[in-house]
Amino acid sequence: MDSSLPVQAYVPEIHPTGLIPFLLLLLGGIACLVVDAATGKEGSRRYLPWIAGGTLLASITCFFLRLVPGEVFLEDTFRADAFGQLASIIILASTFVMTTMGPSLVRRRNLPSGEFYTLILFASLGMTLLAISNELLTAFISLEVFALSLYVLVGIDRRSRKAAEACFKYFVLGAFASAFLVFGIAFLYGAAHTTFLTEMAEVFRQGYVESVGPEGAVTEIPVNTMYVFVGFAFMFVGICFKLSLAPFHMWAPDVYQGGNMPAVMVVATASKVAAFAFLVHLVEALSYWQGFASGAVYIVTAVAVVSMLWGNLAALVQTNFRRMMAFSSVAHSGYMTVGILVLVALPGLMSGAELEAGQLLIRQAVILYMAGYTVMNILAFGVAYYIGGGGHMAAYRGLVYRRPLPAAGMAIAMFSLVGIGFTPPTIGFMGKFYIFKEAVQVGFVGIAVIALLASVISAFYYLNLVVTMFMRAETKPAEAPLAGTPEAPVQVGGELLARVVLVTACVLIFVFGIFPQLFIGLGETLVNGAVR
Amino acid sequence: MEPVFQANLILSTLLFTIGVLGVMWKRNAISLFMSVELMLNAANLAFVTFAFQLGLLSGGILVLFIMTVAAAEAGVGLAIFIALFRVHRHIRVDEQDMLRG
Amino acid sequence: MIDLVWLFPVIMALAALINGLGCRKLGEAAGYISVTAMAATFALAVGVFLEVRNAAQEVTAQAMTAPVEDPGKDRVLHDWNELSEERRLQLVEQYAFVRTDPETPRPWDTSVRDGMGGHVPLWTWMEIDSVLGTDRSLTVDFALHVDQLTTVFLLFVSFVGLLVFIYATGYMRESHHGKVELDPGYARFFSYLALFAASMYILVLGANFVVMFIGWEGVGLCSYLLIGYYFDKPFNDKLSCADAGKKAFIANRVGDFGLLLAMFLIFWGLGTLDFQHIIHMLTNGGEVLPAGFGYHGSILTAVALLLLLGATGKSAQIPLFTWLPDAMAGPTPVSALIHAATMVTAGIYMLARLNVLYMMAPVALLGVAFVGALTALVAAYAALTQRGFKKILAYSTVSQLGLMFLAIGVGAFAAGIFHVFTHAFFKACLFLAAGAVIHALHHEEDIFRMGGLRKKMPKTWFAYLFATLAIAGIFPFAGFFSKDEILYMVHSAGVGDSVYMFLYGVGSLVAAFTAFYMGRSLVLVFHGKTRASQERFDRAHDGVFSMTGVLIVLAIASLVVGFLNVPSGIMQLPGNMNSAFHHYLEPITDRGTLHVAQAVWGYTGEAVPYGAVVVGGVENQAGELYANYHGPELMLAVLSVLIALGGIGLAFYLYGSGSLTAAERLARNPVLKPLWSVSWRAWKWDDFYEAVFERGAMAFYSVVLWIDENIVDGIVLGTGRVSRAFSHWFRRVQNGQVQMYGLMMFAGVCIFLVYLAIALITFLGQAAEEEQAGVSAPEAAHSHVEVTHHGAAELPVLADRVTGNTEREQDAR
C-alpha cells in the first residue's frame, strides 16, 4: 500500500483538538517532573497528587467535551471510535484512583513522588493511545510506554524485596512477550504490506494488495494466509500477556503479590482495558480476511476456556488475597475473551449491516464488562489497600466487626465479581450476561456453558472471603496480624477523596447493574457517536 | 535473489528460536535479556526482509522504531537488574522465587 | 394499590439497610423496625389482594352470562375472551393495571389481563436493539407482575413472616434472672431476615426470569447467612453450622446452574425472558414456535427438566434435598420462615408460574410427579425414626414439599399452591412450637429427652396439637383439605393412566407415615412422663407473649384456612365459597391445562377440566372425560382421614404411656429397667418396630445417606477433589521460576502454531480439492489461472507443495 506513497504534497489531516487529552497527559507528566524539581520533597508530595489527578480529570473531561473526533484522525494513526473513547475513560478513571491512593503510599514507603506521578501519567498516556491506536507500530510503542512505566511503578518501592522480584519477573516476561508481539507485527506487515489497521482491513476485504512494479505495472499480490495466521498468533501472545490470559498469565500472581497495591490495581484494570480495546480493533480488522476465523477461532477458544478454568481452579486454593485476585483476573479475562471469540466468528456468519450490528453489540458487551471489571477491582483492591489487607486471607477474619463499611464494600465487590449465577443487580452480572448472551446467540452454547460452570466455581472462593469477613470469629491467624487493626503492617488512613472514590465504586456497581444502558448510553450522548 | 527471501525469513525464525531458548535456559538475568534482544533482532530482520521483498519503503522506519524500543527496554531492564542486584548481590534468575504458589 | 407493589421489596430492603448499618447501636429497636416493616407490607398485601380479587370478581361477573347451578360444573372459565370488546375496554379503563407504554404495546398484554394481572414495569433494565441473526430484540424490564398467584404468595409470606418476626423478637433473647440479654447478632439477624423478605417479594413479584432470579439468589444468600448464623458452634458431630450453610449453598448452586441453563435455552429459543410473553407464545399459537418448543418438544422438555433441577435445589427435592435437614442449624425462626414456609416453596411457585410450559412438556411433568412422590416417601420414611426435634420437622417439610411437587406433576397446580398455602401456616406453627420447646429446655433437641411438657407448656402444646392434626390431615384442619385435594387429583389422573395410581398409593403411604411420625413427636414431646432432666423440666414454661401469641394465631390459622378451598364433593359451603381458592387461582394455574386440552386434545367444552384428568387421561381424546369426571372424592377423603387417624393412633399406641417411650433408648439402663419391664408389651412393639422399621429405616436412611455422601457430596467433593488436584498442579507450575513461566508461555505459543499448521493444511487440502473439481472443466480452470487476485493462483501451487506435486510449479516457471 505505502509503496505508492510519498512525495506528493503532504496534506496533514490532523484534528488538532483530538490530541488535547493526550497532550494534557504528556504535559502533566512533564509538569510533575518540573514541580518536583522545583519544590523539593515535601512540596512535591503536597502538590503533585493534585496536579496528576487534575490532569487525569481534565483529560477525561476532554473526552466528554467531544474534543476527540469519533473517527480516524492524525494520518490514520488513531481511530477514536466511541468504544476506544469509553475504554480511554475507563483507563483514566482507574489511574485517577491510583493518584488518590498515591499520597499515603508515597509517604509511608518514602517513594520519589515526582517520578511516581509522572510515570502514572505517562502510563495512562500509553494506555489511552493503545486503546485508540489504529496502527500497529503506534500500538507497540504505546504499549511499551505504559509497560515500561508499569514495570517501574510495580517495583518503585525499592525497600521491598518482593517488589523487586515482582518487577523483575514482570519485566523479563513482558519483554519476552513483546518480542513475540513484534515478530507478529512483522508477519502481519508481510501479509498486508501495511501497518495501518484500516488499510489492513481493506486489503483483507479485497484479498490482494496492489503493488506498483517497474514500468508502472500494477500487480495484485495475494494475501498470504500463513502470514496472517502467524502474525495474529504472535500478536495475540503479546496481548494475552497483558491480559494475563492462560497460559501467558503466570506473571500475574507474583506481580500482584509483590507489587504495591495501587500499581497492581492499575495493572489489573487499566492495562487490561487498553490491551483489550486494541485486541478488539485488531480482530475486527483481521476478521475481514476470509480464512481468518478458521484459524483464529480455536486459538481464541482455547485461550478463553483454559483461562476460565485455570484461573478459577487455581484461585480456589489460594490463601493470599492478592494471588486470589490475580487468578480471578485471569478468569475474568477469559470471560471477556469469549466476546472476542464471537467477534472472530461473526464475519463467517453474517455480513453487511447485520455484521455491523453484531459487532456493535459485542463492543457494547465487552465495554460494559470492562467497565464493570474495572469498578469491581478498584473497589476490591481499594478496600484491601485501605484496611491494610493484601496479605493472608485469614487476616480478614471477622472484618465486619472491626470495620463494617469496608467489609460491606469488599463483600459487594466479591458478589459482583461472582457475577452470573449469583448476583443479578450488579455490574458483574450484567457484563457476563451481555457477553454470554452474545456467545449463545452466535451458537457457542458449549463455551457459554463452560463459562457458566467456571462462574459457578468462582462463587466458592469469592464467597469464601465473604464468609471469612462475615462469619468467622476475630481470632488472630498465625500467619499475619488481622487486617483493619493497628497491628496490620500496611494499614493506612483513608483520605476523604479515597473514601469518596470507593463509595462511588460501590454505587456504580449497582447503578450500572440496574441501568446498564446508562453506561452504553455514554457512548451515544457524551462522546461522539454510538459505541461503534 | 529470491532464495534470500525465504532463507532470510528462516534465518529470522532461527534467531528468534535461539532467543527463546536463551530466555528459557540462561541463568543470568543479563544473558537472559540479551536473548530477548536477539529475538527483537530477529523480528527486525523479518521486517527488513519483508520490506525488501515486497517493495515497501516503510520497513526501515519500523526497524528504526523497534531499535529505539529495544534501547529503552534495555535501559529500564538493566536498571531493574541493578536494583535486583542490590537486593540479592547476584542476579541469578532461578533464585528469584520468593513469590510463588 | 397495584402500582405500589414496588414498595414491598423497598420497605424490607430499607429495614435491612437500617438494621445492617445501625448494627450494634440499635439494640432492641432493630426487631421493632423489621416487625413494623413487615406489618406494613402485610397491610399492603391485603390491599393488593383485595384489589385483584375485586377486579377478578368483576370480570367473573361479566363473564358469566348465567350463574351455573350444576354442582358438577363449578369450574366455570372466567375468560376474558368471552367478554365483548366494549366491556373489555371498559374493564381495562377501570382496572388499568397494565401500565405498559401505550406507544409500544405488548401484544401479549391481553393474556395478562386474562388473569387480571398487573404488569408494573419500573425501568428498562437491559435493552439490546437487535439480536444477532434474528430480528428479535431483547428487552428485559425491571418489571413486577401482580396476579392472583402473586397475591396468594404475598399474603402468606407477609403474614407468616410478620408472625415469625414477632416471634423472633422473643426468641432471640435470653432472660437470665430477670435480666434480658439480646443475642449478640440481634440487629444482624433482623437485617438478614428483612433482606430475606425483600428477596422473597422480588422472587414472587418478578415479571421475568431475570428479576425473579434476583429474588431467587437473594433468598438463597439470606438462607445461607442465617444457617451459618451460629457459625462458631458445631451443628452436629460432623458438621459445623458454617458447613451446613455451605452444604445448602452448594446444593443451591447446582440447582441454579440448571435454572440458568434453562434461562439461556428459553432466551435462545423464544427470544424473551418475560413470563407472560413466554406463556403467550406457548399458548397463543399466533406466533410460530421455533422447532422443539411445541407440545412434547424436545427443547421444551429439556427446559422443563432444567427448571426442575433448579426447583429441586431451592425446594429440597431429590436429588438435592439433603441440605434442608442440615439447614436446621440456623435459629428456629429461620427454620420456620425460610426453611419451611416460604423460600422452599419458591421452586413450586416457579413451576406453577410456568404451568403452561409444563403442561406442554408431559415427560418433564411426569418427572416432576416422580421426583415429588419419591422425595415425599423417602423423607417421610426418614422422619419416622429421627430423634432431633427440628430434624423430624425438616424431613417432614421435605416430604410435604414432595407432595406439592406431586400435585404439580399431575397438573393440579392450584392444589399444589393450596398445599403451599396451608403448609406455611401449620409448618411454621410446628417449627415455632418446637422452637419454644427447645428454647424452654435450653437447646435440647432430642425428643427422647423430652416428654410430659403438656402441663408445663399448655399453650405450646395446644398449638403443636392443632398443627399436628393439620399436617396429619384430620378433618377439619387445613391440611386435610389441601392434602386430600392433592391425593384426589393424583387419583383422578390415575383414572386415565395407571402410573398415577401407583403414585396415589405412594401418596397415601406418605400420608400414613406423616400421621405416624407427627403423632410420635407429639407424644414423645408433650405426653407421658418426662425424660428430660428434672432441672430442665422444672424450669420449662411457655414462652413470652410474643412467642405464645404467635403460636396461637398460627394454630387457629391451621384450623381455618382449609375452609378456603373446600371441594363441593366433600361438603357444601354457603355462598359461593366452595373451592374459592381454586377459583381464584384458576385463570393463572389452569391456563396450561385448558390450552393442552383444547389445542392438543380437541376439548371444546366451557368448563376448565381437571389438570389431573388432562395429564392422566391422555388416551381419551374425545374430551368427554375432561369435563364430566367426578371421582369418588368423599370416599377418598374418608379413606385418607382413616389413614391419618390410624397413623396417629399407632403412634399413641406405641408411645402413649410415657414410661414405655423410654424403651427404645433406655432399655438397657438398669435404673429404669423396672419401668421398662412393666411396659413389656410396648417393648415388644418397640422391638419389632426397631427390628423392622428402624433397621429398614436405617437401610433406607443409609441409602439416603449414601446418596448424600456419594452423589451430592460426591459431586461437591469430587469436583473439589478434581479441582484440588488441578489446583495443586497449578501451584506446582507456579513455582516462582520466571523461566518456568516463560516455558509455559512458549508452550502456549507452540500449541497455537501446531493448531495453525493443521488449519493451514486443511485449508490447502480444500484448495486442492477445489482445484481437482476445476480440472474437469478446462475453460473454467483456464480462467481460474488468469485471475490473479483473490489469491486463487497461489493456492494450486501451494497445494501442490503440500502434496509434493512439483510438476505444475515447474510448468509455471
Place this chain on the structure above:
Amino acid sequence: MFLLIYSTLFALTVVFALGVLVFRNTVKSAISLVFTMLCIAANYLLMRQEFVAFIQVIVYAGAIMVVFLFVIMLLNLREPESPAWYLRGMRYWGGALAFLFFFVLAWGIQVFSVADLTPGAAALEELRRESGQAEVTQLATLMVTRYIVPFLLTSVLLLVAVIGAIVMARRKDEDGRDITFDEDEEGA
C-alpha cells in the same frame, strides 16, 4: 558469488547466535551477540538497506551492547553460569518445544512464502530510482509524515525509560539515605 557470501553470512549469524546461547561466560556471550548483530547489519546491507544497517551497527552493536557490557562489568558478573538441577527438566522441554516451534514455522515459510507472487527486490529498486531520493531522505519523509505519531511517541518512551532507569538504579532514597530493605511481608 552472491549465494556464497550469503551462505557464509547465514552460517556466521547462526553460529554467533548459538554462541550467545552456549557461552557460559556472560561477557563472551555479549561479545557473541555483538557479532550476531554485525552479521545482521551485513545482511541488511545485502538487502540495500544501508541506513538501517548503519543504525544497526551504531545503536545496537555500539550503544546498547556497550551498556550491556558496562553493566556486566559494573555488577562484576564474570562468574560462569551453570543451570541449577531443577532447571534441567525445563531445558529438555524448552528444547523440544523450540524444535517444534522452529520446525513448524520454517515449514510454513518454506511452503507458503512464494517468492514468485511478490514483486521482489526489483520493485523497491524501481521505487527508489523513480523518486530520485536517497534512502535516508525517503525514510525521513516517511517518518515525519505517515509515521509522525510513533516518532513523537518514541520521545515519550525514551523519557519514560530515563525516568525508570533513574528510579530503579538509584542508590539513595528520597532523604538521601542508602536504601535499606525492610521485612515488610507483602509490599504495600
